[in-house]
Amino acid sequence: MSSQESVVESRSSPNGAIVKVENLVKEFGTLKAVKGVSFEIQEGEIFGFLGPNGAGKSTTINMLTTLLKSTSGMAEICGYDIHKNPTEVRRSVGVVPQEYTADEDLTGYENILLCADLYGIPRSNSKPHAEELLALVELSDAKNRKVSTYSGGMRRRLELACGLINYPKLLFLDEPTLGLDVQTRTAVWKYIRMLKAEYHMTLFMTTHYLEEADSLCDRIAIIDHGQIVKMGTPDQLKASIGGDVIIVGVKEADPDISSDIAKISLVKDVKKKDSEYRIKAEMGEEASPQIMDLIRSKGLHVTKISLTKPTLDEAYLELTGSSLREEETNKMQMMSQRVTMMRARS
Amino acid sequence: MVEENIRSATTTNQPEIKSTTAQETRPAVETPREQEREFRAAPQMNTSPLHGLWALTNRDLKKWYKNPILLFMSLIQPVVWLGLFGKALNFSSFITSSIPPTAPPGTADTILKSFFGTTSYFSFLSCGMMAFVILFTAAFGGMSVVWDRRFGFMNKALSTPVARGSVAMAKVLQSVCRALITASIVLLVAIALGMVTSSFTIQGVLGAYAVMFLIAFGLSSLFVMLAIRSSDWQTQMAIINLLNLPLLFASNALFPVKIMPSWLQTVAKLNPVSYANDAIRQLLLGSPGQFSLGLDFSVLAGFAAVLAGISIYLSWKLLTK
Incomplete structure (x- = not known):
């Protein structure tokens, strides 16, 4: 056990920050989606981005996972700069996107093996690892069924397994429980806790469910209108009101x-x-x-x-206001959101 | 009665008990320490720029060959085209029957040869039909880019270290594979329906396949390139329809260029499909070509290289917004 711990130690950067973000900005034309966010995530913690729809959560995640180019600012993930070394960033992190990205025409097992191939993991390793991960998310029985027959909860669990195939130290979860039923949500929470406790994984998640952030996250950043309005532990945030x-x-x-x-x-x-x-x-x-x-x-x-x-609700509403959001959104986002919701309910 | 109640109670309870025990014992069975080691010992990953290319290509091909209806439809389609178009539009009998009986024997053949380079219009058309199915397969190959974007798979591929160029090239390759297989079916059906095979040689057939590969590669690159930023299938369909028919009709696929008006001849000369047909007819039918084989190959290789280059460049440029 002690030898393993030392392995974990040596992997962490000197100050223990696995994610360093400084003044990250994203503009879509005239729309400023993210207006300069800065934060650090320590190794082994669950860090949550909490905010209403259109606050800039997904945009930030997409920049950190190098799917989007940032307009300005810098970020370092696992020691790699997102601008200079995007391929290394992708290699070292796992991503569980908000939408369902598995190929419907393939089976769950084929999907996860395909992911492994895209990471360049040799089949001799990826086959047993895929079986392990499918067992972890309790999909072993359904692994040879086409994904088109999966329920929303099964799809979400498959996405999670795919996100873990490349042995990431850091896992990004974008709205991991969006549109799921209570049972699946509880199961996803269980996996997230297990990844932290048993695998010492660092997790970065976004959510707009307060109870989720409250019960899972070690630290929360409340983000609104593209800016971090408050950051701290759930208790600190509650105490602040x-x-x-x-x-x-x-x-x-x-x-x-x-x-x-x-x-x-x-x-x-x-x-x-x-x-x-x-x-x-x-x-x-x-x-x-x-x-x-x-x-x-x-x-x-x-x-x-x-x-x-006090609940996080009060802290949250005090910081973000209670007015409904009518943010501008693009066609692409709306479409992918619709597809996601549709499949989650299937 | 009481007993029955108890039994039913136990049976309904049983699955619940089972599931909880299964969940609770799982960490104990697979000891956490072992799992940890499994998670920590990441294997050496293949970091070559080509990794994942075949995996992505095979994924698309799997969707095709594992779907029996789709496979059947895409293979039967060229047969229908050849049977209906090839046999209904029979210029050979049209010309033969319109020759006055007083004409010296062989007149019809001379006329046919001068028009089509062969006495069998069906053989002429079969070669054009091969380029035609390649064109259509390539055009719809671009559509799968749009679907991938729409259904989110594109984002998954892009969040992995796979090279951006591979994402585009996999689409090109799958489309090339499908095009060549479909074109082979056309060739087999054409032979079965009476295509003249007397001038077939091994070199000729291999050469024809090289030509088909080049034109398929070029056209697939073109359509993948046009689809790379699109998430709107309706626009993409409009683009396909806009390009397909001119590429087909302003070429020598169905009719020889020399019967076209001069402006259309110029267009046909700029159309890479014409060069593919020209080369395939020279190689399979031994007919005299409009261009030399060397020119045909140079044009097709250039076309394929330039378009593949552009689509790889655009995939690096455009796949990350």
Whole structure:
């Protein structure tokens, strides 16, 4: 075990960053899809790009996987510059694209072998490896069926297996659970956790599902209008919107004891509306009994109390706003999205 | 009754239990450490610029030969063309029957020979038909680029280290393979239907295949090049239709050039399909050519090389946006 660990160690770059992105910009004509993003991903972490549709998530992934040329800026993936060494970048990363890219007329097994051929992996290695990966994503039974007979979930799992065929250290997942049912989504989450835990893989995923980012990612960058608006661990992001919310209903509307409640050290903010106090506090579990005691000591009666923990939803909506997006999108993107959704539901 | 209930309960429960145990025991059976080693020990990858070329070509061919209906249709089509077009448009009997009986014997043959270079119009047309099926196969070979882009496979290929030029060249090669196979069927059917084989030689047949390879390569490159940025199959169909008919009719595939108006003769002279037909007829039928064989081969080789070059260049330029 220790010898293996040292192998892993020696592969990492000195500061442990497997992805370094500086001021990456992409313009499509006059449309600025990505307006200069900078971030680093450490080896072994799951890094998530979270943002609404059209925020620039896929564009960034496509630039990092060298499918799109960036307008300006630089990025280094596994030590290779995306502009100077695109072929080496492609060789060292795995990509699970947003759309379904497997060939429908071939079987799952043929598809994964084809992928291996495109990476130049000799058949003597790719055949057993393909079997292993198909077993990993639980497709061994269906491996000799044509992909056109696969369900959306099976296709997504096949894409994942194809993305792993070249032994990547870094795996890009673009909206890995888009349009999937709950069972498949749970399974995909399980694989993602397993890749990190058992194979020490670094994962870069995009998503617009908050719960997904919250439960999977070690660090999240919230991206909107082509810019990173906030970056940190899920807990940091939640904390940034300011603690737990306690709502206490009191029988008597008078007297106003807001100022007394605000004196409790854990309480950060108190607002009163009619007979209800809306209190923002750190560590709500400890603050609420103190608040109850205080209210009782004033001779008042508590009618109800509720404690709400902040969710990523709130942090997210606070940062990106709640208005609906009507981003410009090109025909090509719409078409591929339609095809993806159609197949996911099949 | 009670027993039955219990039994049904256990049977419905069984698959569930099975699946959970299977999931839970899996990491234990394949020890994680072993899997780790398997994942870490990446093999030496082939980094030659040609790797993946055959894999991509074979993928397209597989779609063809593993689909019996598609294979049957694309093989039966030339037979139908030859049978209907070749036999209905029988210039030989047209000329023979319109010669007055008083004419000296051999007049019809002389006229036919001077028009077609052979006394059998069917043989003349069969050679043209081979170039014709090559042209159509090449044209629709370009369509598969559009489908790949549309169904996402193109993106998968492009996210691998396979050379961008290979992505385009694989399309060209698959189309060349299909074109040559279909043209061979045309040749066999033509022989069965009465094509004159008296001047066939081994060198002639091999030479004809070399010609067919060159014209197929050039035309396939042309259509792949035109499709390389397109994701819209309707535009692509329009392009195919726009190019196919002029390439076919402004050539010597169906009629000899000398009966065409002079402006059309000039167009036919610029059309590489004319050179292919000219060479194939010289090699298979022994008919006198419009151009020398050397010129035919030079034009066809140049055409193939230039278009292949352009399509490789464009694939590097355009496949990454």
